[in-house]
Amino acid sequence: MMIRAAIVVCWVMAIGLALFLIVPLLVIAAASFSPTPVFDLPLTGASTRWYGRIGRLDGFWPSLLLSLQIALLSTAISLVSGTLAAIAIARGKLPGAGIFATALVSPLMMPGLVLGIALLQGFRAVGFTMPGATLLVAHLVITLPYVARTMIAGLARFDFTLIEAARTLGCTYPGSVLRVMVPALAPSFLIAGIFSFLASFDNYPVSIFLADVRTKTLPIRMLQYIEEAPDPTLAALSTLILTGTVILLFVSDRVVGLHRMAGTSD
Amino acid sequence: MSGAAPHLVVRSISKRYGPTTVLDHIDLTIRRGELVTLLGPSGCGKTTLLRAIAGLAQPDSGKVELAGRDITHVPPHKRNVGVVFQSYALFPHLTVAGNVAFGLKVRGTARREINAAVERALSLVKLGHLAGRRISALSGGQQQRVALARAIAVEPDVLLFDEALSALDRKLREEMQVELRRLLQDVKATAIFVTHDQDEALTMSDRVAVMNKGRIEQLAEPRELYLRPASLFALNFVGLSTRISGTVLAADNGKVDVETKVGRLSALGNFQAGSPVIVAARPEQLRLGEQSEANSAAGRVRSVVFQGSRTLVEVDAGAGESLLAELSERDGAIPRVHDEIRLSWPVTETFAFPMEAQA
Numbered sequence: 001m002m003i004r005a006a007i008v009v010c011w012v013m014a015i016g017l018a019l020f021l022i023v024p025l026l027v028i029a030a031a032s033f034s035p036t037p038v039f040d041l042p043l044t045g046a047s048t049r050w051y052g053r054i055g056r057l058d059g060f061w062p063s064l065l066l067s068l069q070i071a072l073l074s075t076a077i078s079l080v081s082g083t084l085a086a087i088a089i090a091r092g093k094l095p096g097a098g099i100f101a102t103a104l105v106s107p108l109m110m111p112g113l114v115l116g117i118a119l120l121q122g123f124r125a126v127g128f129t130m131p132g133a134t135l136l137v138a139h140l141v142i143t144l145p146y147v148a149r150t151m152i153a154g155l156a157r158f159d160f161t162l163i164e165a166a167r168t169l170g171c172t173y174p175g176s177v178l179r180v181m182v183p184a185l186a187p188s189f190l191i192a193g194i195f196s197f198l199a200s201f202d203n204y205p206v207s208i209f210l211a212d213v214r215t216k217t218l219p220i221r222m223l224q225y226i227e228e229a230p231d232p233t234l235a236a237l238s239t240l241i242l243t244g245t246v247i248l249l250f251v252s253d254r255v256v257g258l259h260r261m262a263g264t265s266d
Numbered sequence: 267m268s269g270a271a272p273h274l275v276v277r278s279i280s281k282r283y284g285p286t287t288v289l290d291h292i293d294l295t296i297r298r299g300e301l302v303t304l305l306g307p308s309g310c311g312k313t314t315l316l317r318a319i320a321g322l323a324q325p326d327s328g329k330v331e332l333a334g335r336d337i338t339h340v341p342p343h344k345r346n347v348g349v350v351f352q353s354y355a356l357f358p359h360l361t362v363a364g365n366v367a368f369g370l371k372v373r374g375t376a377r378r379e380i381n382a383a384v385e386r387a388l389s390l391v392k393l394g395h396l397a398g399r400r401i402s403a404l405s406g407g408q409q410q411r412v413a414l415a416r417a418i419a420v421e422p423d424v425l426l427f428d429e430a431l432s433a434l435d436r437k438l439r440e441e442m443q444v445e446l447r448r449l450l451q452d453v454k455a456t457a458i459f460v461t462h463d464q465d466e467a468l469t470m471s472d473r474v475a476v477m478n479k480g481r482i483e484q485l486a487e488p489r490e491l492y493l494r495p496a497s498l499f500a501l502n503f504v505g506l507s508t509r510i511s512g513t514v515l516a517a518d519n520g521k522v523d524v525e526t527k528v529g530r531l532s533a534l535g536n537f538q539a540g541s542p543v544i545v546a547a548r549p550e551q552l553r554l555g556e557q558s559e560a561n562s563a564a565g566r567v568r569s570v571v572f573q574g575s576r577t578l579v580e581v582d583a584g585a586g587e588s589l590l591a592e593l594s595e596r597d598g599a600i601p602r603v604h605d606e607i608r609l610s611w612p613v614t615e616t617f618a619f620p621m622e623a624q625a
Contacts, residue, residue, distance in 0.1 A: 164322050165355035167342040169369035169420060175343075179372075183359040 025242060032236040039232055050236040057233060059221055066132075067218040071200040074139035075147075078196050079189060082147030089148075090155035104148035107141050112205030115141065120209040131215045138206050143196035150195065154188025187256035194252055198245065272331075273298040273456050274319070274424055279328030281314055281480075288314045289325065290480035296424075296458065301450060303459040303467040305503065306477035312460045315477075316426050319458065321345045333423045343372075348417030352429040354409045356401045362388070362412050363397040369420035387415040390449060407438050414446070418453065425450070425457040431466060443469040464504045468492070476500045498544055498619040506578070507546045508590045510563075511621060514541045522618050527585035528563040535618030542621035549578065551611040552591035554598060562610035563589055567601050581609060 031039040035047040054060065085104060089097045107115060119138045128134060162184060166176035182189075204219040211220050225234050274296040281289040288311045296302050304312035317323035319330055321342035329338045337345050348369075356365050363384050370380045388394045391411035401409065410430065417425055431439045431446075447470045450457050461467055467474045468488040475485045476499065484496040495501035501509075512526030514537045524531050524545050533545045547561075556562055565583035577600050581589040591609050593600055601607050 159353050159355060161351050161353050161355040162357060164320075164342075165349065165351060165416075166357075166368070166372075167322070168320055168345070168347055168349040169416070170343045170372040172341070172343055175372070180357055184357065186359065 028235050029239045029242070031232050032239040034232045034235070037231045039235070050232040051240075053233045054237050054240070057221075057225060057237075059216065062214075063216050063218045063221040066215060067201055070136055070139050070217065071197045073136055074143045074200050075193055075196040077140060078143040078147040079193055082144050082192070083151045083185075083189075086148055086151035086155050090152055090158070091160070101148070101152055104152075105145045108145040108149070112203070116206040116209035119206065123210070131210075131212050134210045135207060135215055135217070138210050139200045139203065142203055142206060143200050146195040146199055147192040150188055150192035151185075154185055154192075158184060190252055190256055194248060198248075202241075271298070272296070273300070273333060274458075275329075275331040276315070276319065277329040277331070279315070279318055279325040279330065281311075281318065281323065281325045287480050289318070289328075292328070292480070292482060294475065294482065294485070296456060298456055299451075299454045301447065301455075301457050301459070301470060301472045303461060303471040303474045304477055305461060305464060305467040305474050307462055307503070310477040311480040312477045313428055316428055316458060316460045319424070320347050320349050320426055346420070346423050348420060348422035348425045350410075350413045350417050350425070350427045350430040352432060354413040354430075354433075356409055356412055356416070358401050360401070361397070362393065362399050362401065362404070365401065365412055366415045366419050368416065373420070383419050384415075387419040390418065390453070391415045406434055407442070410434060410442065414449075418455070423456070425455050427457065427459040427461075429460055429462070432461070432463065439466070440469075446470065468504070474504075476503055478503075492548070495617070498546070501546055501617070501619065506549050506590055506592075508549065508552065508588070509544050509546045510583075510587050510589075511542070511544050514539050514543055514618070521613070524618060526587070528565075528583040528587050528589075531561045531563075531616065532613040533561075533616040533618040534614065537618060537620070543618040544621055545616060545618050547611050547616045549590045549592035550576075551615040552589060552593075552609045553611065554591075554593065554601070554607060554609060556608060557610040557612070560610040560612050561616055562608055563587075564606065564608040565589060567603050567605045567607060570600060570603055581607065 032050055033046040033048065034050070035045045082104070085100070088094045089101045089104075094100065116138070119134075119141065123129065123134050123137075128137075158181070162180050163173070163176045166180045167173060171179055202219055203217070204223065207217045208220055211217060216224070222234060222237065272295045274294075276292055276294040279289050279292045280287070290311075292311075292315060294302075294315075304315060306312045314323055318325045319332075321337070321340060325338070329336060331337065332345065332347070357368065360368065366384045366387050367380050370383055375383070384397070385394065388397055391414055393408060393411050393415065396404065396408065401412070404412065410433075413430070431442055434442060443466055459466070459470055468491075471488060473485060473487055474491050476483045476491065476497075478499045484491060484500045486494070486496070491500065492505050495504065498509075501507055510526045510528060510531065512524040512531065515523045515525050515530070516539055517523075517537055520534060520536055522533055522535050522537050522543070524533055524543055526545060531545050533543075535543065537543055563581075563583050565581040565588070567579060568582045568588065569578075569580045571578040571580075576592050576594060579591045579593055579601060581591065583589050589609055
């Protein structure tokens with residue numbers, strides 16, 4: 001009887017929490033189709049006019065472009081440098097490898113606000129004040145931990161004998177890395193890349209300290225919109241971003257399996 | 267030893283890692299088509315020697331020649347060796363056929379030839395029906411076969427096996443030993459196995475090199491290795507034995523009389539009187555009862571272990587010495603624990619080894 005009750009409680013928790021996480025997303029999607037400027041349930045009809053307005057938001061296109069640029073650039077740099085660092089750590093011959101691993105992943109555990117202030121002060125102290133560049137470097141701090149974490153885990157499962165096998169089969173050393181190590185690690189690269197991209201793309205607390213008038217990322221711009229004119233245009237934009245993310249996750253699931261991305265199974 | 271030309275020649279190879287000498291002036295000559303095992307405990311240098319032949323470890327000094335060519339400084343990808351690794355090291359992003367084709371693709375072989383070679387190699391290991399499978403969908407035994415097919419497909423001058431069977435469970439391993447030996451003989455491959463498993467070494471090889479501390483202690487055919495071990499280490503590492511310590515009383519033309527705590531024993535060996543030695547014999551040489559012109563010792567049975575075709579009887583001979591006999595039901599009743607028995611064995615199957623060489 002007790003066991004049954006416990007199972008029921010756990011089921012209720014699982015279903016309840018899933019709803020708790022998903023319902024707000026459904027609400028914002030519903031709100032984006034609201035026919036009236038003020039969102040109200042129940043809906044009385046549907047309209048797509050808010051989607052048409054997204055492009056006309058003040059400063060939307062430069063902000064979107066900037067956010068995409070920063071996210072793609074920081075992800076690319078993180079993937080290359082983070083993977084090299086992860087190799088040194090995963091091969092285990094580096095003294096104090098564990099300390100380096102913790103250090104690389106540590107920004108994940110730091111509040112974004114603290115990170116933002118720290119970076120702002122730090123950059124000022126060394127006289128590094130180029131607007132776009134500071135933002136990019138700050139986003140490297142955000143994205144590197146995701147890459148490092150995923151690649152250290154991926155490399156821990158990678159058998160370096162594979163490279164030796166390729167060499168004895170006729171591959172040069174660089175050839176072996178390209179033909180064997182890179183494809184064998186492709187799932188890890190994909191996972192690391194997606195998480196890193198998303199983390200950079202929607203970052204607010206760090207970006208806010210380093211943005212100026214010309215370098216406002218999309219999240220900063222969105223918060224500004226909601227303060228100025230809270231109409232369903234923002235809900236429409238959010239729904240688009242959400243849809244994009246879902247498509248990205250769906251495609252990666254087809255390629256590598258979502259359970260591996262979530263870390264819930266091997 | 268036939269007169270066939272040497273195919274793989276290792277000349278005085280040495281290798282040190284920091285203060286440790288891993289390979290100590292190793293010499294080894296292997297004929298074409300020969301199957302040789304490097305047998306020894308972990309850390310004896312057998313894997314390093316294999317890696318030096320494959321080009322994955324650079325020796326500090328010495329030379330390696332393969333098929334008449336000095337390959338000491340040739341990188342692994344130009345050596346034309348095939349390696350089967352302990353972990354198999356199969357490429358997870360490729361199919362079974364993709365793995366087998368890898369070496370040929372890298373070499374730029376024409377597609378038609380690759381397909382034919384892959385088909386040939388896979389049918390050789392009886393995996394033709396799994397060509398399109400993913401590696402992760404295979405059992406350990408199947409992965410082992412893919413690794414073998416991949417190494418064979420490039421028609422290497424020598425095949426190197428690094429503990430290649432040790433990940434399989436016992437029954438499968440024993441089947442593979444026999445099958446692998448037959449397969450390699452069929453394709454006339456020259457192969458070197460590295461293993462710490464004496465059964466594997468005895469089953470698979472034409473010759474076995476027993477390695478210890480970076481040296482080859484003995485290089486011999488399996489039968490000779492077992493019947494005439496060249497050192498105490500070789501004796502201990504391959505098969506079981508009775509070993510009794512003593513002091514040489516008298517030496518005469520390759521034979522010695524040794525005073526031990528269980529009585530006076532005779533053994534083959536060249537020593538000066540007074541030398542401390544270990545006298546040893548294989549357990550199947552020991553028989554119940556007295557024999558004329560033979561060594562003998564008495565004691566109380568400590569344990570009787572039934573192992574199917576044989577029964578191992580351990581006898582406490584007193585003074586810390588023990589005797590190990592392998593008895594068969596056919597030769598009379600097997601004694602029981604606590605029985606007082608006498609065992610005897612021929613002098614010509616008794617060997618003396620220097621005491622200080624004990625590993």
